[in-house]
Amino acid sequence: MFYIDTADKKEIEKYNKLHFLKGVTTNPTILSKTELDHDYVTHSKSVIQENENLTYYLQLTGESSKEMLEHYAFIKDNLAEEIKNVGIKVPMTLAGFETVRYIKKDNPDQKIMGTSMYSIDQGILSAVAGCDAIVLYINRMEMNNIDSLFVVKSIRKYVDDHNLDMEIVGASYKNTGQVVNSLVAGAHSATIAPDIFEKMIQKDLSVKALKDFNEDAKKYK
Secondary structure, three states, rough: OOOOOOOHHHHHHHHOOOOOOOEEEEOOOHHOOOOOOOHHHHHHHHHHHOOOOEEEEEEEEOOOHHHHHHHHHHHHHHHHHHHEEEEEEEOOOOOHHHHHHHHHHOOOOOEEEEEEEEOHHHHHHHHOOOOOOEEHHHHHHHHHHOHHHHHHHHHHHHHHHHOOOOOEEEOOOHHHHHHHHHHHHOOOOEEEOHHHHHHHHOHHHHHHHHHHHHHHHHHHH
16 A cells, blocks of 8 residues: 555545555645645645545644644644644654654654654664654765665664564655565555556556557457
């Protein structure tokens, strides 16, 4: 089961019909590029109500833990009826680690996904802090000469060795090979942009084969 990395309602509906999505991941950059229903809260409500099988992740903003917690309180107040389907993404800076601890103390059942992750130590500390999932930026690591697959393998080994209940999610992909390689390396799942999903599903050779089969089928109908 995968996540789709978009806030576009049509894209979410399109791929949710294929029954391999478990959630939607958004961030401020994604939301800023999306045609929203009035505002992001109204838009989020609509997506959740139309896709009740999915967890919809919103990212906290702010420089300090205080600001992040204020944003979390705003989300809880304005998405009160939908909160069971809302996950919270937290950038794992010092402020982020503090925020995770406060949220988990207040509401142990709140799903938290640590994001902006680039290293093994971040992954280990996030597991200890109480994140339910972490997002590893695969392409960004590779662009900065970081061995992304070694990072995935190492965090996965730590999680497995210590029997920790934390999901490793690959993200920031630029091609399908990066998705596959991260999953083979040990990522439990991946959050994938619609254009990458399309490339994973619609293979030119498969499309051509189907066309050929259909043409041949006309000969005996």
